[in-house]
Amino acid sequence: MPHVITQSCCSDASCVYACPVNCIHPTPDEPDFHTAEMLYIDPVECVDCGACVTACPVDAIKHDGSLNPAERIFLELNADFYTEPRPRPLLAPVVPPLQVRAPGALRVAIVGSGPAAMYAADEVLTIPAARVRMYERLPQPGGLSRFGVAPDHQRTRAVSRQFDAIRTNPRLELLTGVEVGTDLMHQQLLAEHDAVIYAVGASADRxxxxxxxxxxxxxxxxxxxxxxxxxxxxxxxxxxxxxxxxxxxxxxxxxxxxxxxxxxxxxxxxxxxxxxxxxxxxxxxxxxxxxxxxxxxxxxxxxxxxxxxxxxxxxxxxxxxxxxxxxxxxxxxxxxxxxxxxxxxxxxxxxxxxxxxxxxxxxxxxxxxxxxxxxxxxxxxxxxxxxxxxxxxxxxxxxxxxxxSIGYRGRPVADLPFDDVDGTVPHTAGRVNGIRATYVAGWIKRGPTGFIGTNKSCAQETVRSLVADYNSGLLA
Missing domain, CATH: 3.50.50.60 (FAD/NAD(P)-binding domain)
Known part of the structure; x- marks a missing residue:
């Protein structure tokens, strides 16, 4: 009897790496990951171990015997994804840990406190002794996970528990009520940090x-x-x-x-x-x-x-x-x-x-x-x-x-280039084009696509670009 991914899937892929038989797809390295509506468990390959249940931050994975009538459709949806053969390795490729030339020296400012910002902070904080200072305009952190998820989507909102845990890290300092571009300018951030990541979302409406x-x-x-x-x-x-x-x-x-x-x-x-x-x-x-x-x-x-x-x-x-x-x-x-x-x-x-x-x-x-x-x-x-x-x-x-409700778009960010057609900051793998030591993650980087968990792989790409630049001496 297999496990099944249901409605509240956030696509952060924690379950992918917990699975011992690589039966959850698409994985972040697969081309359809960023366009898939959710992740799916192969009912044939699933060994019913339950490791994915523990890994899921939004309680989206259930044993097929515990599905309520409205969730039974997800049995079909999970199985349908594997109608065509899907070549795959024995295990999903694991993202290698970050390594830096001088761990204690890296200081990163992150503008925003929504999902992309929190995933970026979590990634930076895997580096021993690295420090993050997070700036949030509002009096409360959370961004989309707090103010964008419907109140009756209780399981989806549960992802905020993961972000709450990240904020307890003593190497993360959260400053609320501070608007970068008004209270504090970009050059001031660069003067106090090795790099700045903007994860400010796409808050404007079309x-x-x-x-x-x-x-x-x-x-x-x-x-x-x-x-x-x-x-x-x-x-x-x-x-x-x-x-x-x-x-x-x-x-x-x-x-x-x-x-x-x-x-x-x-x-x-x-x-x-x-x-x-x-x-x-x-x-x-x-x-x-x-x-x-x-x-x-x-x-x-x-x-x-x-x-x-x-x-x-x-x-x-x-x-x-x-x-x-x-x-x-x-x-x-x-x-x-x-x-x-x-x-x-x-x-x-x-x-x-x-x-x-x-x-x-x-x-x-x-x-x-x-x-x-x-x-x-x-x-x-x-x-x-x-x-x-x-x-x-x-x-x-x-x-x-x-x-x-015809779409979101990003707003221009002070001192950064802006593509007015796409509503994003021009970048290369998260590096802001033409601006030293400055990076973007989330919707301001890729536009309003994907789900809460999609920001995890997006932020990982950005932080890996930042670390590569740091190791090459480009942030000095």
Whole structure:
């Protein structure tokens, strides 16, 4: 009887190195690691030792006999990953320990305190006597792991225990309430440290550029997430939850998180880490339907399968999708298996997944009253990709709340180069181009891709570049 990786997988790959038979893939050295939605256990090769269970920081791995009904789909998902033969060595390649020419001398500043920053600090601190000073703008550390994970994703939030343990290292000094670029400049950091790593994330939203987007009642899903997670910059925000319907433009994981929070029974949210002010507002909410709209088809949905499992497993919320959209997926697609024959239960709130529509205008005078959408069709491009083409048909959806969830992007960092197209700092293997002793990790390095644990291998690459430069005398 094998073990199974389930919904809360964070992809940090701790389980990969714990496995004695290399049956968990993709591994960080494999090309599909950075694009995989989660990791998977080979049910044939698994020897049922349970070493991965202990290694997992988010309790995502279960024995197949202990799966609840909603998690049974992960038996298929894990097995499906190994339908095609996958060549592999006896054991996953182990990352060699860092070695430096003068261990006691290395001093590293890290800007930010989210997952990428913590993984980078953990890697640096494997060097005997190396020291890290971490700078965080907010009064609390944690970044995305504290303010970006939905409060009802308790197992995913458990990764913060790992970061809490890293912060207890006596060679790590955490300074909160310090904004680099305002309170402290880059050259000051370089004067006091051998190197500086920026792990500042991608906190800006891609704007919705349509008429009426500035109306009250239109905001980003990112701000809504920060509000219900108690981010200090957004605790004073208020949202109009008095209409029956909310519209989310976009259908990624953040969009589904927001849809789930808006439709979950507040009594269940009360048992989570949701901010008290948000819980009070949601207890008075009149919203009973959330429509998440994508400009392309179901096959191109941005959400992951684990996120979809979480939404469709809610006992008091129905997920609705048209039969025509379902027919666009092959029967072998796990999303088709999850969405087919979903129950309709009287009195339940609804999350409606709609496709092939692009917003063209937000309508209202003093506040949003509706959204105008143009219907699209999919056409094959010359390069083999699928693109959307407007059909000329318009549709209007009444709503009092519009949340945009069409992507993150990084903000420029003081004294560093910035690629305004990608929203990242130009770099080579984490080394900031043209700036001595300066490095990047996380979303400001690679863009808003991957999951919390993906930052681990990203940070490891950056720190290895830093150590190589230190050993070569380039940081002197």
């Amino acid at each position: 704007p919705l550029d349509v008429p009426g987007a500035e109306l009250p009642g239109v905001t980003s899903a990112t701000e809504f997430v920060a509000w219900y997670n108690g981010h200090p910059d957004f605790t004073d925000r208020s949202f109009d939850l008095s209409s029956r319907r909310a519209v989310i433009v976009g259908n990624g994981n953040v969009a589904l998180d927001v849809a789930r929070i808006l439709t979950t029974d507040p009594d269940r949210l009360a048992a989570t880490d949701i901010a008290p002010h948000a819980l009070k507002a949601l207890q008075q909410s009149k919203i009973d339907e959330v429509i998440a709209v994508g400009r392309r088809g179901l096959a191109q949905s941005a959400f992951t399968v684990p996120e979809l499992v979480g939404v469709t497993s809610m006992p008091d919320v129905d997920v609705v999708i048209s039969e025509s959209e379902l027919k666009s997926l092959p029967d072998t697609d796990p999303r088709a298996r999850i969405l087919r024959d979903l129950p309709r239960r009287p009195g339940n709130r609804r999350i409606v997944l709609e496709y092939l529509q692009s917003p063209t205008a937000i309508v209202g005078e003093s506040a949003v009253r509706s959204v105008e959408f143009a219907r699209n069709e999919l056409v094959a491009a010359a390069d083999g990709t699928v693109r959307v083409k407007p059909t000329g048909e318009l549709r209007t959806v009444a709503t009092g709340l519009v949340l945009t």
